[in-house]
Amino acid sequence: MGLLLAPGDAMRTLTLLFTLIAAAPQAAMDQRGVVPDGTVISSAQVTGFDSDRLSPGLRLNIHDLAGTPLKQERLDELAARIEEERPRYVAAVRAVLDPDGQARVFFVVARQPDPGPDENVNARYVVEHADVNGVLAADLSDGLRGDLQALVGKRLDSGDAERFQERLARELPGYDVSRRIQKGTEVGRIRLVFDLHKKAVPNWLRFQPLRSNLLYHSDQGWGGFWDVNLGDPTIRFTPMFAFDYSDDHVEEYSGYGLRFETNKLGTRRFGASFEWSWFDTDWRGASLEGLALNPGIPAPYDNRMTITPLLKFAFSPDLSITGGVSISELEPLEPALDTRMANAVVGSIAYDRQSAGDAGKHTVDASFGVHAGTRDLQSDLTYTRYLGQGLYRYDLGRHHLIASGLAGGLTGQAPIFERFTLGDSVTLRGWDKYDIAPVGGDRVVYSSIEYRYTGLALFVDVGSVWDANTERQVRVSAGFGFHAGPAYLAVGFPLNTDALRAVFTMGLRITPGLRW
Numbered sequence: 001m002g003l004l005l006a007p008g009d010a011m012r013t014l015t016l017l018f019t020l021i022a023a024a025p026q027a028a029m030d031q032r033g034v035v036p037d038g039t040v041i042s043s044a045q046v047t048g049f050d051s052d053r054l055s056p057g058l059r060l061n062i063h064d065l066a067g068t069p070l071k072q073e074r075l076d077e078l079a080a081r082i083e084e085e086r087p088r089y090v091a092a093v094r095a096v097l098d099p100d101g102q103a104r105v106f107f108v109v110a111r112q113p114d115p116g117p118d119e120n121v122n123a124r125y126v127v128e129h130a131d132v133n134g135v136l137a138a139d140l141s142d143g144l145r146g147d148l149q150a151l152v153g154k155r156l157d158s159g160d161a162e163r164f165q166e167r168l169a170r171e172l173p174g175y176d177v178s179r180r181i182q183k184g185t186e187v188g189r190i191r192l193v194f195d196l197h198k199k200a201v202p203n204w205l206r207f208q209p210l211r212s213n214l215l216y217h218s219d220q221g222w223g224g225f226w227d228v229n230l231g232d233p234t235i236r237f238t239p240m241f242a243f244d245y246s247d248d249h250v251e252e253y254s255g256y257g258l259r260f261e262t263n264k265l266g267t268r269r270f271g272a273s274f275e276w277s278w279f280d281t282d283w284r285g286a287s288l289e290g291l292a293l294n295p296g297i298p299a300p301y302d303n304r305m306t307i308t309p310l311l312k313f314a315f316s317p318d319l320s321i322t323g324g325v326s327i328s329e330l331e332p333l334e335p336a337l338d339t340r341m342a343n344a345v346v347g348s349i350a351y352d353r354q355s356a357g358d359a360g361k362h363t364v365d366a367s368f369g370v371h372a373g374t375r376d377l378q379s380d381l382t383y384t385r386y387l388g389q390g391l392y393r394y395d396l397g398r399h400h401l402i403a404s405g406l407a408g409g410l411t412g413q414a415p416i417f418e419r420f421t422l423g424d425s426v427t428l429r430g431w432d433k434y435d436i437a438p439v440g441g442d443r444v445v446y447s448s449i450e451y452r453y454t455g456l457a458l459f460v461d462v463g464s465v466w467d468a469n470t471e472r473q474v475r476v477s478a479g480f481g482f483h484a485g486p487a488y489l490a491v492g493f494p495l496n497t498d499a500l501r502a503v504f505t506m507g508l509r510i511t512p513g514l515r516w
Helices: 010-023 025-030 056-063 072-085 142-150 158-171 285-292
Strands: 041-047 089-097 103-111 126-133 175-183 189-198 213-217 221-227 235-245 252-262 270-282 301-314 319-332 340-357 360-373 383-396 399-412 443-453 456-466 475-484 487-494 503-509
Touching: 041 056, 056 072, 072 089, 072 103, 126 142, 142 158, 158 175, 158 189, 235 270, 301 340, 456 487
Parallel strands: 041 103, 126 189
Antiparallel strands: 089 103, 175 189, 213 221, 213 503, 221 235, 235 252, 252 270, 270 301, 301 319, 319 340, 340 360, 360 383, 383 399, 399 443, 443 456, 456 475, 475 487, 487 503
C-alpha cells in the first residue's frame, strides 16, 4: 500500500485515516492483508471526493486500471497526480482482495485541514525548480549550489529554505537576500526563487547622534530635549526643542534650534552641517552663589544664541575629522552689562568601528575635540577647551558590557556652557552636580563600567571635576538600572561619603550612552 503524505504532518495523517474508515468501511473490513503485485484489478474508484473534479485524462487512467495487473508503483503515481491537481487534498490508495482472487482499488481522498497560524500553505507543493537571481552561478560556492539543488524535487520545507537564505546572506554579505515563490509548470508544483540585490554603499560620514531625552532626576527635577530627524540617507533637517534641561551643562535652559546636515557633499568623504539655536537660561541658587565667589569665571547670561557651521572629511569608514567655528552671543543677566561674544574655532577627530561574529559584537567609539576662543573671530572670551571621550561595548546574546571614559581641560576664560560637569543621568550616577561643582570645573576625569543582562543593569562610576590649583576629590558611585527600549531608570548610591542616600533617574532616551 502507498500513503502519500507530507512528512511529519500528523494532522493530515489523522484526517486521512478517519476518511479511510468513513469513506470505505467495506474495504476496511474486507481487506485480508497486503495485495501482491500482479493481482488482477476488478475495479478502481475514487471515494471521499467527486471524481468529476479531476481532469478527464486522470479519470480515464483510473478507470482503465480495471482488468490490468496491480502495480503498486503505478497506483502511487496516480495518487500523487490527484494531489498535484488538487493541492488542498491528500490522497491514499487501498487495494482489497476479493474471495475470487481479484482486487478492488480505492483512491481515498480527504481535504486537508485549514492551516494554523504557524503552518505554511506552500508546504503542500513540490519544488519544481530553485533559482538564485542577482549573481552569476560562478559566484556561488559548490556547497551553496549543492544545497540549492537539494531543495528541488521535495515538498517545500520553509525551515530548509530559510536556512539556505541565511547561508546566502552570510557568504555574500554585500547583498540583501529575499525569497519568493512562483507557480510551476504543473499543478501542485512551484518555483522557489532567491533574489539578491547589491547593498547600497554606506556613507563614510555619520550624522550627529540624536539627543532626545525626557528626564526626571530626583535632585534636579524634570527636563527634556527633543531633536527630530527629517530627511533621507544623505540629507537631514533636525528641529530641536528644549525645556528646563540641565543634563549636559551647568545652566538649565529652554528654547529651540535647527540643524542641517549632509553626509555626502559630492563624495562620501565630504560632509557639512549648520546649526542654529536660541536658549533662554535659568540658574540654580548654588550656581549663582558659586559664581559670586569666583570672579575669574565670566558672568552668567540671560540667554545664548549660537551658530555653528562645520565641514567634515572621512579618511576611511571608521576615521573622520570635523572643523569649523562656533559663534555664540550671550545676553547678560544684568541689563547694565554689555552683550558678550564667545567665538571659537572648533575641530575634532572621531573613530567609530563595529565588528560582529559568532563570538559577539564589538563597538569602539572614540573622539578628541578642541574649542579655541580667539580674538581673530572677534571673541570677547579667549580660551582653549579640549575633551577626549571613549566607549567600548561588547554584546553577546542577552549579555552586554559597556566601558566608557572621558578626560578634559580648560585654559583661559571660557563661557560657563563650556565648563565641565559630572553628576547627572549619565555620569557619576548617585551624585548631584550642584553638590559636586555648582559652577562646573576646568578639569575633568571620569570612567564607568556597566553590565547588562537583558534589561537589568549594574554599574560603577568613578570621576572627578575640579578647578586647576584646587584640591581634587575623586567620587565613586554604584547602582542598578532597568532598560526597556528607549525607557530607562537607574538608582545610584554615592559610596565615598558619610551621607547614605539614593539618587533616582528615569526617562526616555533615544540614543543611550555618552554625550558626544
